[in-house]
Amino acid sequence: MDSAALVIRNGTLIDGSGKAPVRNDALVIEGNRIKSVGRLPPELQLDAAEVIDATGQWIMPGLIDAHCHLSYGYPHVKGEGRGRGTTRPEFGVLKAARSAQRVLRAGVTGICVPGGTWFTDVGVRDAIRLGLMEGPRMHCAGRMIITYGSIEDDEPSWVGTPEHGVGVLCNSAQDMVTEVRRQCKHGVDFVKLADSRSGDVQTIAREEIAAVVTEAHRRKARVAIHSRGAGSTRAAAEAGVDWIIHADLAGPADLDAVAQAGIPIVPTMTFLAMVLEASGRYGQDVIQMDVNRMKRHFDGLIGVVEQARSRGIRILAGTDTGNNTFMPFGELHAKELEIFVRYCGFTPLEAISVATRDNAFALGLAGEVGVLEAGKLADVIVLDRDPVADIRVLQGGQHLACIVKDGKVVSRAGRAAEDVPLTLKQAAA
Numbered sequence: 001m002d003s004a005a006l007v008i009r010n011g012t013l014i015d016g017s018g019k020a021p022v023r024n025d026a027l028v029i030e031g032n033r034i035k036s037v038g039r040l041p042p043e044l045q046l047d048a049a050e051v052i053d054a055t056g057q058w059i060m061p062g063l064i065d066a067h068c069h070l071s072y073g074y075p076h077v078k079g080e081g082r083g084r085g086t087t088r089p090e091f092g093v094l095k096a097a098r099s100a101q102r103v104l105r106a107g108v109t110g111i112c113v114p115g116g117t118w119f120t121d122v123g124v125r126d127a128i129r130l131g132l133m134e135g136p137r138m139h140c141a142g143r144m145i146i147t148y149g150s151i152e153d154d155e156p157s158w159v160g161t162p163e164h165g166v167g168v169l170c171n172s173a174q175d176m177v178t179e180v181r182r183q184c185k186h187g188v189d190f191v192k193l194a195d196s197r198s199g200d201v202q203t204i205a206r207e208e209i210a211a212v213v214t215e216a217h218r219r220k221a222r223v224a225i226h227s228r229g230a231g232s233t234r235a236a237a238e239a240g241v242d243w244i245i246h247a248d249l250a251g252p253a254d255l256d257a258v259a260q261a262g263i264p265i266v267p268t269m270t271f272l273a274m275v276l277e278a279s280g281r282y283g284q285d286v287i288q289m290d291v292n293r294m295k296r297h298f299d300g301l302i303g304v305v306e307q308a309r310s311r312g313i314r315i316l317a318g319t320d321t322g323n324n325t326f327m328p329f330g331e332l333h334a335k336e337l338e339i340f341v342r343y344c345g346f347t348p349l350e351a352i353s354v355a356t357r358d359n360a361f362a363l364g365l366a367g368e369v370g371v372l373e374a375g376k377l378a379d380v381i382v383l384d385r386d387p388v389a390d391i392r393v394l395q396g397g398q399h400l401a402c403i404v405k406d407g408k409v410v411s412r413a414g415r416a417a418e419d420v421p422l423t424l425k426q427a428a429a
């Protein structure tokens, strides 16, 4: 390991803890951890260190996206046969690896991946972890465990869920337990369960969720669930899942159960916002949910987030980047924060803490990363604009001066012309 320190001098420190920004003298990194913040330690040999001058800039923890999919087959590459992305695992892995690099170069140093095809995400995670390639920290699930009628049960019953699908049909608790064992054998960090697409019916019973939780926890894997409906949210909280994704239709009693369980919610408003902002430009074949219904879900989520916070339920920030053509990698990972500020009553500083300190939970690294203080893992970004003055400057990596992940400066040289993220217009064309 390189023993020379990495020192970020000057600048305004937003440490991720929620504390007000302060002028900082030196952030010192040794190995992959933060050694000190505040005054430059007198014993430190600056001429032996790598020094980054952040005068006039802002220093904060690297962003974490608590909901990002790398292996759904997006983006579609020009010339690639339609719909073939996920049916060719080899090509899919290479696309996922490239997408992961794009995510990191946008200042996102960690992602939670709640579902994908094959074991693509596990493979990319390990390639990054073992130093074969650069990329964000990844915490990932495999294919979502579903029943007939759940989201990702897209084929007729006589076809089932092919191997290249995002879901895997398990129509009994025993089948679910077997699938948990298979996925744990292949190295998932957590198991993703999924209820119906929009929560209109509950497709997984509480007993089945509990069976999955018991087996996964015994094997030291966590459990998350796609749950828009009230019934499944309540059942999931009572059955002991570790976090809930969406929870759009939860009522007061359901949220009481979530608060009682002490688990966070990842509302994921960005995907809904992107559809609504496009105002009908995407057809049913693209979004698979009625736009009016999505508007009701978005409005409902504003209330859910408010009610959840008033109960002390932690809200995490996830975007669903990579789940569709108009959710490009590297672009939207901080859009959830803009939505929290604009619609849900968060201050920009609170929103930043959600995407850093709080989202560390979704990486399995709570208390280890996401706050800039001595002893924490060194994931840091430096910006040339103040994100507290305008939370939108965190989007798309446009205002990044520097990215440090796991104590190492990330080269942004790859962010060349061909690597410019897909714009909404290109994606929709």
Ligand SMILES: [Zn+2]
Binding pocket: 067, 069, 114, 320, 323
């Ligand atoms: Zn998703």
